[in-house]
Amino acid sequence: MDGMINDVAKHPSKTVPVAEEQRPLSDLLRLPAGPVDLSTLATDATLGFPGAGKADAAHVDTVLQPELDDLQERLFANGRATPEAAPRVLLVLQGMDTSGKGGVIRHAIGMVDPQGLAITSFKAPTKAELAHPFLWRIDRALPGPGMIGIFDRSHYEDVLVVRVHDLVPEDVWGARYDEINAWEEALVASGTTIVKCFLHVSHDKQKERLAERLADPTKYWKYNPGDVDERLRWPAYTEAYEAALERCSTQHAPWFVVPADRKWYRNWAVAQLLTEHLRGLGLSWPAADFDVEAEQKRVAAS
């Protein structure tokens, strides 16, 4: 990706048409404004992938991984050096069952130094959590300075599963879209970059993946009979997702729709989105807050 951008930059006199592959992935996958109809958004596309497809995983190792590694370390270094000023990043992962939230963490986020990660997997809220406003437990899981927070499910469940299962009255969940937007806006204003990824998997692919789990004893633990019950509510979840995406894709925190039928693309795309957002922070290495030469002498004498 980086290489391609550089190629264009190297030949400024040529009017190189910017191909789809050369635009930032963030532009390609950002949810367009307006009504959302998930059936019109591809689940099996490989939009923006710079390699030759699945076989080109080498691209990930040689281009993406080193850049992500460098950018994450800069972020972490700033968190250590100037915690009061360092940015924070929050990656929100949402998607139907089997869309691959766990797979993305394992394979894409797994490329990042684990010291710089704060991963939270949100389950059904506890009684104690339910006694608080829905954003209370979310606030407590926010990443610190220089950290990348990863939410495996998030506050969006409070307008998804909660809506589909009528867990609170409609006027309560109905008010949450605006609450979420206000909360995210404040979070961004305080120095957190939010990257919200909806992993978009097809109804057929979900069936295939559930069947795979039942065909392989090493995957039984990933299966829950409740998964089929939820699958039968696919239309209701689709409606809830469409509302959440439409109402909460904002200027400060847009939604990205990641085609998730192909695991290798889904993993690459999330890593690439994260990389582009880190790149956008324009982070330099922290300056020394000590006299380098004097310290060099002290070390030499020690």
Next chain:
Amino acid sequence: MDGMINDVAKHPSKTVPVAEEQRPLSDLLRLPAGPVDLSTLATDATLGFPGAGKADAAHVDTVLQPELDDLQERLFANGRATPEAAPRVLLVLQGMDTSGKGGVIRHAIGMVDPQGLAITSFKAPTKAELAHPFLWRIDRALPGPGMIGIFDRSHYEDVLVVRVHDLVPEDVWGARYDEINAWEEALVASGTTIVKCFLHVSHDKQKERLAERLADPTKYWKYNPGDVDERLRWPAYTEAYEAALERCSTQHAPWFVVPADRKWYRNWAVAQLLTEHLRGLGLSWPAADFDVEAEQKRVAAS
């Protein structure tokens, strides 16, 4: 490592002498009982490394990483399926400044799915933490079922920096060795496997690494003038480490002394120790707690 063990197993009729490389690394690096003199323990050895040295990092990718990945996923799966019965693993990393605790987490622990990790980096205790017994904050950071906890520094600091700097009276820190042993024994009895690694770096190598940080602006953030102050206390730290290693290397939670002058070896060794301990848990995949055939039919019909 695995490959070698298999090779031996495949030819049971031959009396293959078990070379150093074929013994578990846990045996090779376990601190022997008796008085500890760190000056007699190598910092630059490559004991047990099955490849041809640094160039053989391919061994890590093709043998160690896949096994570690499989074992960690089994542990995690058991934590999900039967949290009340699933084991927990706690890796404790200690060592002088620049011994590479952070490097080990980045490169060795970085091979593990980050969802299965609970990393805690212990800093100087806060006022609130100091108001509690020293093990209080440690208890709060213990890994949950199926998780691998990583301690970057640990309760051992309470008999290391605390002893060197006289932060509490001698009778207080002096009582802590027994307290630690009793606490660790109870932890092991409750189902946690403890793997304690002392990253053993030489005095010269530390100097070299501090100088490197001062020679590279992208590493300034890792340097603190206090590092040289601590370096000047090397003999006192050595004495404190020798006492901690000697008094707290127990049957239930032995210390492993990892030669840490060569980064590639140090990283491999910690990953290998973790792998061997996970292997020792003999974990199988959780059985299905549902009727597989009935669920297959439900999925097919959905």
